[in-house]
Amino acid sequence: MAIAPPQSIANAASAYAKTKEGVGSGLEVPDTQASPFANLVKGAVEQAVDIQRQSENASVAAVADKADLSQVVTAVAEAETTLQAVTVIRDKIIDAYKEILRMPV
Numbered sequence: 001m002a003i004a005p006p007q008s009i010a011n012a013a014s015a016y017a018k019t020k021e022g023v024g025s026g027l028e029v030p031d032t033q034a035s036p037f038a039n040l041v042k043g044a045v046e047q048a049v050d051i052q053r054q055s056e057n058a059s060v061a062a063v064a065d066k067a068d069l070s071q072v073v074t075a076v077a078e079a080e081t082t083l084q085a086v087t088v089i090r091d092k093i094i095d096a097y098k099e100i101l102r103m104p105v
Contacts, residue, residue: 044089048082055079 034042058075061067 041093045086048086051082052079 055075055078058067058072062069062072
């Protein structure tokens with residue numbers, strides 16, 4: 001039994017919406033004694049998540065024929081660049097942490 005494309009798109013969008021609701025709960029950190037660096041990282045991550053959501057919204061609008069293709073391409077490219085930047089920053093933070101662990105006490 002094959003599912004018609006509009007139904008599968010609706011099912012995928014519904015499943016995605018349910019997934020987005022549960023994702024943020026694991027990243028919440030209490031603001032007790034938050035450092036400026038922690039606030040900087042938190043702000044950068046929130047901005048990256050917002051850019052990813054905008055890209056996804058543009059993609060969904062394009063599937064529904066409600067968005068211009070150039071807007072979708074621009075949003076996806078921006079999201080990809082943001083994800084690459086977040087990955088590089090994450091790698092640098094992990095490298096710095098490993099270097100701190102190697103320091104003699």
